[in-house]
Every structure is written in C-alpha cells, then in structure tokens.
Amino acid sequence: MQKFKFRTTNDGGINQKGKIIFHNGKELETPTCWFGLSLIESKEFQLEVFKKANIEAFLSNAYDLYYTDKKKERQKLIKELQRLEICHKMDSGGFQLMKAEISGKAHKFPLNQRLVLNKQLEIQCECGVQLDFPFGPNLNKKQKFKRLNKTFKNLGELIIQIENKGIDFSFLPVIHTTSNDLELLEYSLKQLETILGKKPDIIGVGSLVPLVKRMKGTMKNNIENFLYTLISLRRKLPGAFIHAFGIGGTMAYLAILAGIDSYDSNGWIQKSAYGVIQLPGISDRFLRKEDHNRPYLITNRKQRNCKKAINEIDMFMKCGCEACKPYYNENWKDKNWKLKQKAFIGRAQQPKKLRAIHNVSLYQSEILRIREEIINNNLLEFIKSRLKFSIYYKYIDFIEVLKEKDLDELRDFPRLLEMIYNKKKKN
Ligand SMILES: [Zn+2]
Known part of the structure; x- marks a missing residue:
C-alpha cells in the first residue's frame, strides 16, 4: 500500500x-x-x-x-x-x-x-x-x-x-x-x-x-x-x-x-557544460568575456534595481564549496583570481566538473537555506534578496497579494488580475 x-x-x-x-x-x-x-x-x-x-x-x-x-x-x-x-x-x-x-x-x-x-x-x-x-x-x-x-x-x-x-x-x-x-x-x-x-x-x-x-x-x-x-x-x-x-x-x-x-x-549540467557559473542572487556568469558577449564575472557590476555595484569576482573568490575550496581567499589578489579563473575555464572535463560541483553545491545549499528561512519566518525577505536583480522580482508582490486571498476570492482570476494591476497603476 x-x-x-x-x-x-x-x-x-x-x-x-x-x-x-x-x-x-x-x-x-x-x-x-x-x-x-x-x-x-x-x-x-x-x-x-x-x-x-x-x-x-x-x-x-x-x-x-x-x-x-x-x-x-x-x-x-x-x-x-x-x-x-x-x-x-x-x-x-x-x-x-x-x-x-x-x-x-x-x-x-x-x-x-x-x-x-x-x-x-x-x-x-x-x-x-x-x-x-x-x-x-x-x-x-x-x-x-x-x-x-x-x-x-x-x-x-x-x-x-x-x-x-x-x-x-x-x-x-x-x-x-x-x-x-x-x-x-x-x-x-x-x-x-x-x-x-x-x-x-x-x-x-x-x-x-x-x-x-x-x-x-x-x-x-x-x-x-x-x-x-x-x-x-x-x-x-x-x-x-x-x-x-x-x-x-x-x-x-x-x-x-x-x-x-x-x-x-x-539544468545543472547544461549550464555547467556551457561554461556558466552561478552565484547566489546573480544569474548566469561566464568566467571571462566571450565572443557572444554574455555577462561574465566582473568586480563592479551595476545591477538592476540597485545603485551599489556588486563585486562578483569577490563573491566567487569567497565561495567555500568543494570545487572552490583550494582557491578560497578572503584577501585575494589579482593573481589568485587569475589562477582560479584558469582552473574553472574551458571545455575540458576538469573545469567542467569544477563548475558543475560549484553550481550543484550552490543549488543544494540554497535549499538548506530556504528551510532555515521558513523556520525563521523570513522566507519572503530571503526570496526578495535572491531575486532583487532579476526580471522575476516583480512577481513577488503578486504572490503576496494572492496569498491573502481565500479560495472564494481566488476563484475569479481575471478580476483579481485586473484588480492587482489597476491598483498598481494608480500607485
Ligand atoms: Zn564554489
């Protein structure tokens, strides 16, 4: 049974x-x-x-x-x-x-x-x-x-x-x-x-x-x-x-x-094979400027919805996962970054594996973190912080409005949608 x-x-x-x-x-x-x-x-x-x-x-x-x-x-x-x-x-x-x-x-x-x-x-x-x-x-x-x-x-x-x-x-x-x-x-x-x-x-x-x-x-x-x-x-x-x-x-x-x-x-393997690494709250990043010109790790990234620039390389240098551990450095210098960059870049098995370990470690640690935030009654703030720079950020408010509705109120979705978005326009 x-x-x-x-x-x-x-x-x-x-x-x-x-x-x-x-x-x-x-x-x-x-x-x-x-x-x-x-x-x-x-x-x-x-x-x-x-x-x-x-x-x-x-x-x-x-x-x-x-x-x-x-x-x-x-x-x-x-x-x-x-x-x-x-x-x-x-x-x-x-x-x-x-x-x-x-x-x-x-x-x-x-x-x-x-x-x-x-x-x-x-x-x-x-x-x-x-x-x-x-x-x-x-x-x-x-x-x-x-x-x-x-x-x-x-x-x-x-x-x-x-x-x-x-x-x-x-x-x-x-x-x-x-x-x-x-x-x-x-x-x-x-x-x-x-x-x-x-x-x-x-x-x-x-x-x-x-x-x-x-x-x-x-x-x-x-x-x-x-x-x-x-x-x-x-x-x-x-x-x-x-x-x-x-x-x-x-x-x-x-x-x-x-x-x-x-x-x-x-998606973990496609991303890693493609050459991408992930950082918490930051979307896909390549390890250096590539011909396709997709975003790569830099020290002063201007983010959507945020005035302060983010040092992505610093974040990456301070990752403590199994792949990053040998390169971990609180006070890293350019040569330390170059060394790590070299190890993680390229199509060969070894760098691909390092990227995969890093990415999967991040996804797994995010899950542990989410459980903790639920227990601490802080899930909303946590998700906000993770999506702060994302095009998905705007849907958080939408979820929060729907969460206040009971089943009867949820029934008429088109009306709800209109109500939520008209209210926003007025604001
Ligand atoms: Zn890592």
Whole structure:
C-alpha cells in the first residue's frame, strides 16, 4: 500500500517545512530539490559532482532506463548513489512518451504503468512517479480531460498492482493543469479523492512548463497564471506534499514562495557544460568575456534595481564549496583570481566538473537555506534578496497579494488580475 508519509509544520499557510518518510524508512526534509541524471556525462563525472556537492536527492527516469541507457551506465550510477544514501525519485517518462507521440514514434516505446512500476521496484527507488499523460502544445479542453482520465486510469492500475503484489511503496500521483480557471484543477482533485478514498496529501503537478516557456509568446500573464495555479492548489490542499514538475532555475524561488515543497533540477549540467557559473542572487556568469558577449564575472557590476555595484569576482573568490575550496581567499589578489579563473575555464572535463560541483553545491545549499528561512519566518525577505536583480522580482508582490486571498476570492482570476494591476497603476 501507499507508504509515502509526510509530516509538516504547516498551520494552514502557504509555505511549510516538512519531512518525507518513505516506505523503506528513509527520510528527506522539504522543501527539496531532486537533481536529474545527465544522459551524456559519465558515471564517474556525475558521481563525483553529486558526492562533492552533498546532494540529498536525485531523480532518474523509467523511460531512460528502458530505452536509452543501453550500456546500463545510469543503472550503475544509481547503485552508487544509493550506496551514499541519497534519496531517489524515479519519474515514469510520461513526458518523453508524449514527445515520442508528437513525433509519431510512440510505437517504438511500449511503456505502460506495469513496466514503470516494475522498473521502480527492481531499482528500489524511494519514490516512484506514476505514468502520466502531460499536456502537449495546443490541446483543447476536451483533449486535456481525455489525457487526465488516462492518467487517473493508470493511477487506479498502479494501486491494484501494488495491492496484488502485497507490497509497501511510496508513489506519487500526478495531475496536470494549465488553465487559469480552476476547472481542470478541481476536476483532478475530485478524481484523485475518489481513487484514493481520501483528499490527496501527496501530489505531483505537471504541464506548468509550457506556460512558463511560452511567456515571450502570445499568451498573456503566463507567470501569473502559473503562480496562481500553485497558490490555489496549496489553498485546496493545506499541509499536503506538492511536487512541481519541470520548474527549475530562478523560477523555483517563485514556485517555493507560492507553496511547493519539491522540484527537479535538470539544468545543472547544461549550464555547467556551457561554461556558466552561478552565484547566489546573480544569474548566469561566464568566467571571462566571450565572443557572444554574455555577462561574465566582473568586480563592479551595476545591477538592476540597485545603485551599489556588486563585486562578483569577490563573491566567487569567497565561495567555500568543494570545487572552490583550494582557491578560497578572503584577501585575494589579482593573481589568485587569475589562477582560479584558469582552473574553472574551458571545455575540458576538469573545469567542467569544477563548475558543475560549484553550481550543484550552490543549488543544494540554497535549499538548506530556504528551510532555515521558513523556520525563521523570513522566507519572503530571503526570496526578495535572491531575486532583487532579476526580471522575476516583480512577481513577488503578486504572490503576496494572492496569498491573502481565500479560495472564494481566488476563484475569479481575471478580476483579481485586473484588480492587482489597476491598483498598481494608480500607485
Ligand atoms: Zn564554489
């Protein structure tokens, strides 16, 4: 039976610190971040990065393990990570399957709920995500309901399969919602309640990504929609464990403020491979001026919304992570910086690994910090400080206004939106 237990500090608010206890007794504090395995980097590379960055949780994918992990590299890596007691969530691969469907290749990948569960049991992950049917682009509402119903059918099958096997397991039921009216969300929660026999207290929510990614396109207020959905979900399920699929990077700060407990980081390897390092509250930085002229570390960066210049190199020189430790220097001179810059720059494995360790260490330490700030009742100020220089800063106020609304007031989103923005204009 379902043995995914979640305890939380929640007293009816939006933000909470909590603890998951999995069927095998392993525990994981929340909010949490699951780091995705790279399909390209070697087992040794990833093992070293995750070990040195001290991550608490990683995620794999049943679709990948069946169809792309031909040499069983990821399976071996998973074994090693499990030996380090790092918690493991296995996604189903519903998203990959959807992409295969769109390109007309789905017949090559006959994945179903039974196969997904079998892989999750064989590998012995802490948390198994059910096989779901995410919303592809340009679906009408009827098509969305159809895909939701297929997802719920799988959940029903999953529960029966677990019962038939007579085992305990921690699984994650999944819903999808994109709409900014609450109909899809409410439909999903009702269906889940019927299947589970109780109000869901563990849930994953997906298909939020297309919303966010299309933000430069035609749809208006996409980020507002996405945050509205998360806050409404939290209002409907106070104290539940909520995992948001496909939200990483800077958006994760907003999503956490809007009430989620858990998200995935799949971008760490692309960023590191691309040559980027991250600093707290500062977006991507290269190590020197490159031909593409994207921002690189400098000593006197003028920031958005801020008069004082920031010394980014100083911040980087004072990082104490495993990759930076040998170069740590409070009173660094130019030659110290040059030495560190040389070690971290370039396309070779070693500098790429150093960047990855630094970046993943930062993401992981931010998660620890977020828990601390929730306990100290200081999450809002912390997120403000992290997004101060970001284009996302303006959404913090929006979240705070929505947080004051109860479910009835949240119902009429267009009106709320108008009210919030008209009020701003008047100010
Ligand atoms: Zn570092």
